[in-house]
Amino acid sequence: MAVDLVRFEETARKYESPLIRYCYGRVGADRELALEVFDDVLGILYEKWDRIDTNGNIFPWLLRVADNLSKNALRKKRKYYSNVVPLPDGAESGEELSACDEYFKVDEADTVRRIENSLSGTDRKLFHIRFVEKKTLKEIELNTGIPYSTLRIRLKKIEYAVRERIERGDFRG
Numbered sequence: 001m002a003v004d005l006v007r008f009e010e011t012a013r014k015y016e017s018p019l020i021r022y023c024y025g026r027v028g029a030d031r032e033l034a035l036e037v038f039d040d041v042l043g044i045l046y047e048k049w050d051r052i053d054t055n056g057n058i059f060p061w062l063l064r065v066a067d068n069l070s071k072n073a074l075r076k077k078r079k080y081y082s083n084v085v086p087l088p089d090g091a092e093s094g095e096e097l098s099a100c101d102e103y104f105k106v107d108e109a110d111t112v113r114r115i116e117n118s119l120s121g122t123d124r125k126l127f128h129i130r131f132v133e134k135k136t137l138k139e140i141e142l143n144t145g146i147p148y149s150t151l152r153i154r155l156k157k158i159e160y161a162v163r164e165r166i167e168r169g170d171f172r173g
Helices: 005-026 031-051 059-082 100-107 106-119 122-130 137-144 148-168
Strands: none
Touching: 005 031, 005 059, 005 148, 031 059, 031 148, 106 122, 106 148, 122 137, 122 148, 137 148
16 A cells, blocks of 8 residues: 555654654754654654554554664664774764765765665665765755655665665675
């Protein structure tokens, strides 16, 4: 069953503020991490849309998902900081880099080409616009017509997939 994007976006907007506040409190007042967790909650909602009763009150379910994802995010953050890695050349302290950005700093042109070639269709186009052309989500929304919240979810999924493959070493020369 296809996701009704209009209803999905309405639901996402309805719960956006309380969920972000909840995530913010759960991850220790880290705004960026709270937004990442919220994006992941929306991703799970999108994936399970056809299996849940969206006519009922789904807020308790969303809070449980947010709670579990917040715990996972904090575990990953602790694990990351326990294995401190030096910043790539050109990165300044405090500058946040996505997994894709971090890897591009290492072997830029060849790696980008390999990653892009490994993707298909719309994912390839979105990857190129976001991580190569460095467009903002609003610019991408205007150019592609893909709704902002859907765009955030798709780009997050692309980034997670690329991150996993980078960690496995799939793009090494």
